[in-house]
Amino acid sequence: MLRGGVSLLAAAAALAAGGGGPAVPATAAAACAPAQHPLIAEVLYDAVGDDTGWEFVEFHNPFDRALPLAGVRLEAGDGSGPGRWTLRWTGNAVDSVPAGGRFVVGGAKVQPAPRVVVTLELQNGPDALRAVWPDGMVEVVGYGALEFAEYWCGAPAVDVTPGQSLARVPDDADLGGNAADFRAATPSPGRANRAQRDLAVLAGSLAFTPEQPDPGVAAILAGRIENRGATAVAAGEAMLVATAVAAAGSVPLFARAVGAALAPGDTVAFEEPLALEAGKWWLRMALALPGDESPANDADSLLVRSGPGPLELTEIQFHPAAGEGEWVEVRNRSGAPLDLAAFTLSDRGTTRGVPAGGEGALEPESLAVLAQDRAALLRAFPALDVRRVWSAAPWPSLNNSNDSTGFADAVVLREADGTLCQRVNYSAAGDPAGVPLEWRAGGWWPASDPAGTPLRPPRARVPLARRFECAPRRLHEGGTATLAWDLPWSRAHISLELYDLAGRRVARPLDEFLAPARGERTWPAGAVAPGLYVTLARARPDGSGDWIVERGALRIEGSAR
Amino acid sequence: MRAARIRRLAALAPVALAAVIALAARAAAQDFTSATLPGPASSANGFIESGLPPRHAGPAFDASYARWFGLPELETRAVACGAGWRLARVAAGFSQTGEPDLGWSAAGLACGVARTDGGAGLRAVARRDRSIEPGSAAAARLDARAGAEVGWGAWLEAARGLRLWATVPQSWSAGVAPPLDRPLEIGGEFERDGLILWLTRSAPSGGAEADHGAGVALRSGSLAAWALVRDRPLRGGVGLVASARRLFVAAAVESHPELGETVRLALGLGGAAR
Numbered sequence: 001m002l003r004g005g006v007s008l009l010a011a012a013a014a015l016a017a018g019g020g021g022p023a024v025p026a027t028a029a030a031a032c033a034p035a036q037h038p039l040i041a042e043v044l045y046d047a048v049g050d051d052t053g054w055e056f057v058e059f060h061n062p063f064d065r066a067l068p069l070a071g072v073r074l075e076a077g078d079g080s081g082p083g084r085w086t087l088r089w090t091g092n093a094v095d096s097v098p099a100g101g102r103f104v105v106g107g108a109k110v111q112p113a114p115r116v117v118v119t120l121e122l123q124n125g126p127d128a129l130r131a132v133w134p135d136g137m138v139e140v141v142g143y144g145a146l147e148f149a150e151y152w153c154g155a156p157a158v159d160v161t162p163g164q165s166l167a168r169v170p171d172d173a174d175l176g177g178n179a180a181d182f183r184a185a186t187p188s189p190g191r192a193n194r195a196q197r198d199l200a201v202l203a204g205s206l207a208f209t210p211e212q213p214d215p216g217v218a219a220i221l222a223g224r225i226e227n228r229g230a231t232a233v234a235a236g237e238a239m240l241v242a243t244a245v246a247a248a249g250s251v252p253l254f255a256r257a258v259g260a261a262l263a264p265g266d267t268v269a270f271e272e273p274l275a276l277e278a279g280k281w282w283l284r285m286a287l288a289l290p291g292d293e294s295p296a297n298d299a300d301s302l303l304v305r306s307g308p309g310p311l312e313l314t315e316i317q318f319h320p321a322a323g324e325g326e327w328v329e330v331r332n333r334s335g336a337p338l339d340l341a342a343f344t345l346s347d348r349g350t351t352r353g354v355p356a357g358g359e360g361a362l363e364p365e366s367l368a369v370l371a372q373d374r375a376a377l378l379r380a381f382p383a384l385d386v387r388r389v390w391s392a393a394p395w396p397s398l399n400n401s402n403d404s405t406g407f408a409d410a411v412v413l414r415e416a417d418g419t420l421c422q423r424v425n426y427s428a429a430g431d432p433a434g435v436p437l438e439w440r441a442g443g444w445w446p447a448s449d450p451a452g453t454p455l456r457p458p459r460a461r462v463p464l465a466r467r468f469e470c471a472p473r474r475l476h477e478g479g480t481a482t483l484a485w486d487l488p489w490s491r492a493h494i495s496l497e498l499y500d501l502a503g504r505r506v507a508r509p510l511d512e513f514l515a516p517a518r519g520e521r522t523w524p525a526g527a528v529a530p531g532l533y534v535t536l537a538r539a540r541p542d543g544s545g546d547w548i549v550e551r552g553a554l555r556i557e558g559s560a561r
Numbered sequence: 562m563r564a565a566r567i568r569r570l571a572a573l574a575p576v577a578l579a580a581v582i583a584l585a586a587r588a589a590a591q592d593f594t595s596a597t598l599p600g601p602a603s604s605a606n607g608f609i610e611s612g613l614p615p616r617h618a619g620p621a622f623d624a625s626y627a628r629w630f631g632l633p634e635l636e637t638r639a640v641a642c643g644a645g646w647r648l649a650r651v652a653a654g655f656s657q658t659g660e661p662d663l664g665w666s667a668a669g670l671a672c673g674v675a676r677t678d679g680g681a682g683l684r685a686v687a688r689r690d691r692s693i694e695p696g697s698a699a700a701a702r703l704d705a706r707a708g709a710e711v712g713w714g715a716w717l718e719a720a721r722g723l724r725l726w727a728t729v730p731q732s733w734s735a736g737v738a739p740p741l742d743r744p745l746e747i748g749g750e751f752e753r754d755g756l757i758l759w760l761t762r763s764a765p766s767g768g769a770e771a772d773h774g775a776g777v778a779l780r781s782g783s784l785a786a787w788a789l790v791r792d793r794p795l796r797g798g799v800g801l802v803a804s805a806r807r808l809f810v811a812a813a814v815e816s817h818p819e820l821g822e823t824v825r826l827a828l829g830l831g832g833a834a835r
Binding site: 473474497499500501502503504505529530531532534536549551552553554555557558559560561 | 591629630631632634635658659660662663664690704705708710734735736737738739740741742765772791793794796817819820821
């Protein structure tokens with residue numbers, strides 16, 4: 001009797017044990033698509049935001065004669081425990097589904113208006129829905145990672161994201177289980193789940209690379225197109241149209257034919273280079289296919305920025321050593337006062353901290369600090385202007401060591417609408433413990449002041465008389481010395497070695513590291529025995545070029561051992 | 562006439578040889594760097610530096626200058642005089658190394674006994690930093706501004722022309738640490754018909770890898786030349802000596818692949834022949 005994908009219903013026993021739900025006849029049998037009955041064809045159980053009024057269940061009659069709904073009980077299942085079924089609606093004697101037609105039961109906000117308005121209060125997965133027919137037949141539709149077998153038929157369907165419906169595609173699909181019969185879809189109450197002609201831009205597939213290109217520099221807009229219709233789309237039949245929209249107006253980007261032929265269910269990726277003027281843009285991508293029956297899924301958009309944002313990062317303390325907590329310094333580069341509370345701070349994860357605790361707008365060219373622990377930072381730097389020190393909560397904890405990507409983490413500034421303002425992927429390699437990174441000389445480098453310079457620009461450097469300077473020339477055993485450099489290249493690889501008077505290399509205090517043209521780095525002399533040494537500092541340009549080598553003398557004083 | 566001239570030149574040969582040896586500086590020399598070399602000392606500076614007493618008695622005076630690795634802030638100047646009577650040998654000297662904020666002054670004394678086939682001696686060097694910040698902790702404590710070291714050396718002519726030696730310049734030290742750790746050094750040399758070959762090995766403290774050196778010296782009349790190689794890292798040096806009567810003057814350069822050249826100059830009068 002069953003059309004396929006049949007399993008015996010264990011619900012009766014479960015109900016008997018658990019109680020609380022409507023009774024199911026002891027003779028009941030479950031089917032994934034019961035024969036001679038209307039089928040559950042579409043369910044919207046999780047709307048965007050508040051579900052109230054948006055939920056619906058659509059019955060579809062694939063047969064050539066009307067089928068009654070009298071006595072059918074629509075029940076919601078709570079997958080967190082066995083036997084938790086709750087009656088939501090019962091069909092009346094006058095309710096029926098016309099031949100090849102649909103019958104929608106749903107909330108007051110469903111458009112077009114359902115045949116029966118009911119507040120369904122469906123669970124948001126992993127849960128289930130079932131139709132219990134007067135003749136004992138039961139159709140179960142389960143979704144999500146369910147634990148109890150009574151809540152699905154064959155295998156549970158996917159748990160869709162908010163705003164999407166769970167649709168039987170095609171409307172009379174009967175492949176032996178919920179997982180095969182149902183998939184995520186754009187809600188279509190009262191309409192066929194699979195149109196004859198329907199080309200869609202896959203929601204969320206749009207991407208812009210690089211994420212924040214320089215103005216006028218080509219970036220790639222990519223995405224995916226899917227043929228959701230029942231018929232094939234020939235090559236060149238559809239057009240892809242992109243537009244950039246800003247406050248000042250819109251700019252057409254490109255319009256081209258979709259070059260690939262798409263069979264039903266096929267997807268194809270597209271990539272288009274495009275250059276944007278500086279600013280914030282909505283990139284709108286639309287498909288134009290003659291006869292498309294589902295225009296709602298023909299377009300998608302992406303909010304992007306070309307060029308720098310109004311707020312920029314100038315210093316990052318990701319591994320504080322003095323108990324001041326993590327912090328970042330930002331600068332207003334917009335030319336107009338900025339409200340920091342209108343920005344967010346995040347790392348590579350999804351946590352977005354919102355600034356609070358400071359005072360007033362940040363004036364142009366002014367610096368501010370976003371701190372993990374505002375009070376601790378002010379204790380560590382008591383001279384800071386408290387009005388420009390903000391906390392950001394929740395704080396996106398910044399990683400201290402590099403992973404396989406070659407970076408430790410990212411610091412990301414966004415505007416309140418999510419537009420990227422700046423992303424800095426930072427590396428912890430070569431950065432001494434406790435020393436922040438600061439932006440200078442066109443790159444991120446260990447801060448010129450090891451304690452950091454919150455609310456102050458990087459320390460100005462006095463030009464050196466030589467290429468290298470090791471100071472002091474005399475230090476006590478266990479002390480620290482500083483190697484400063486002033487090189488003719490924008491970036492250089494630098495190292496420092498120590499030799500004794502016999503010419504033997506005794507230590508390499510600084511392994512080769514990448515550095516800007518000017519800078520300095522401290523190094524501990526703790527492992528070096530007292531004595532007189534020759535320092536050998538070397539530098540080579542990043543890339544190719546000749547070495548610069550300089551020697552000097554260093555006295556480490558201490559007692560004879 | 563010719564025979565007399567030859568005799569005079571022959572008499573200068575020990576002086577020239579002493580200079581050659583003096584310039585082929587020890588691997589770990591410091592305060593009295595130019596006055597000693599593998600094997601029994603031939604100058605007052607060498608005796609103080611190694612503790613190996615010269616074979617022959619007699620007055621000697623020598624002055625030396627070294628610029629380490631081409632660094633003007635690292636220069637050593639040393640003067641020393643020595644004397645001997647019968648088996649007894651003695652030498653004393655003074656040196657200064659480095660610019661005031663880095664360097665130190667040193668006074669050295671060595672004494673020992675020696676015959677033509679062997680000898681043993683003690684050496685002591687006291688140092689004082691050239692610059693101590695007034696009022697600093699170092700200024701208030703003698704052991705923080707001065708240091709001393711005592712060591713010994715001994716050599717033996719094991720066979721005709723073959724000499725072996727061992728020296729430990731820093732058997733004991735106190736106060737400010739010496740500028741260079743100088744471990745046990747052992748060596749041997751073979752001399753015949755104006756040709757000298759030598760090998761040295763020094764074992765650093767702390768179990769580090771040993772250093773090795775090898776050299777060759779050739780002399781002809783009043784001129785002598787030598788060359789040496791050392792390891793860790795591999796490097797070499799050459800030198801030239803000219804002598805007249807009891808006076809000698811010499812220059813030498815040793816090249817380090819990373820640090821550059823160390824230049825030594827020496828001027829001496831007298832000295833002991835081996």
